[in-house]
Amino acid sequence: MAGIKQVQRQTGVALWRQIADRIREAISRGAYDETGMVPPETVLALQFGVNRHTVRSALAALAQEGIVRAVQGRGTLIERKERLNFPISRRTRFTDGLRDQARETHAILLGHAEEAADAEVARWLRIEQGTPVIRLETVRDADKRPVARGTSWFPAARFAGIGEIYRKTESITKAFAVLGLSDYVRATTEITATHADAGDIADLELTPGAVLLITKAMNTDLEGVPVQYSISRFAADRVQFTIEN
Amino acid sequence: MAGIKQVQRQTGVALWRQIADRIREAISRGAYDETGMVPPETVLALQFGVNRHTVRSALAALAQEGIVRAVQGRGTLIERKERLNFPISRRTRFTDGLRDQARETHAILLGHAEEAADAEVARWLRIEQGTPVIRLETVRDADKRPVARGTSWFPAARFAGIGEIYRKTESITKAFAVLGLSDYVRATTEITATHADAGDIADLELTPGAVLLITKAMNTDLEGVPVQYSISRFAADRVQFTIEN
DNA sequence: GAAAATTTGTCCGTATGTATT
């Protein structure tokens, strides 16, 4: 390899930014495709003629952008990504929506409980605060990769036992069917984005600083009665939403 | 103030994480509401009994979450935020949608140009690649705060001069009206999220690591002919989208 | 308006811990 162009000091652009730009460019050029990894920090530090910590600042920035992912003891891996598409419509179904995009999907029930509806849940489900609801905590995988984790609430009186049914069927649609609700529709969806918290990082196998797409959604039966309120947290670099009007 | 509980070493949780958690909690408790700022790094370092760099790691994490914002020479400010709501529907109008939520909105035209449609623009506008299109670069403000920046493309043959008209009217809807298109509808919207790049940070007054909501949207006239394709980049901590089905 | 003090930003060097190979 020919000599590497050194970074420039006192230019008004911090060294770590220059280095981040150079590494980002090298990655997109395919310079590290053989190994799928960035060279070790010590090597990069030598190449750019800076301290290892300066390289670490650059790599931290790239990790935050989702371009690389550092694994202690192994190295810094280059991330490549394709996004799963989630259409949002009146007929939005989580699992069905993935059918053509992933060979294998799973819905794992982390836990379920019966509790009293708080103000937010009560408002979305249009019930009295304090009414019993069933809460489900789930993680959804597509091809062994976690895609989203979520919390759903259901009116307890109408959907008693939905937790265990969901664990077996791995599908809200099927669980509803078992409980006598043959069809339902998506009424409203609210979308925001933020950074991943500790729970997201653990459940979705993300790195600190990762971006999340968050949906708050309410489903109703065909009479317009709310049957489910859910908050889902998607790994933003693995999904996109589409709305067709 | 009574003694501050020191952080604990060798517990398997990094000091900077413990400190970030403590500061986050203090902020939500309102402990710094008088000044709206976190104490200086040197003070925090003394309080927690760690080096200033360790505090900096914690503050960097909080800055990334959008909870604080460091300003060189001033201090580390606490961010408080309310989100503007953008309904996405067949009748989605950017400016109209903000009318009840902001006293004053502006659309600034950064620049416009006529160019040949690339593959992506051609696909969305359903025209031949290479067909002339007009590109508009805009930034939108609500109450003096930038909310989104975007790029829009229009078929040049049909909307000649839209750049200058938009600069005066500050509204796509009005510009369309001037050019003889009295009504239009939102056909499709694609939503993703990612980190802000350098341009976003500058135009939207963000900090590095900020989260963006990105929409790719296509509008058609009432006959279903595409009239606009746009990519908009929203500061995620200032907006949310809602979809009513 | 200029100088000083304050506060965050960058960079280096070193040491040690932890996870993986």
Add this chain to the structure above:
DNA sequence: AAATACATACGGACAAATTTT
């Protein structure tokens, strides 16, 4: 078990931006 590689933490120095004097 040893080597490798990233993670954490400390200490110091100086730069840059802002506020205060």
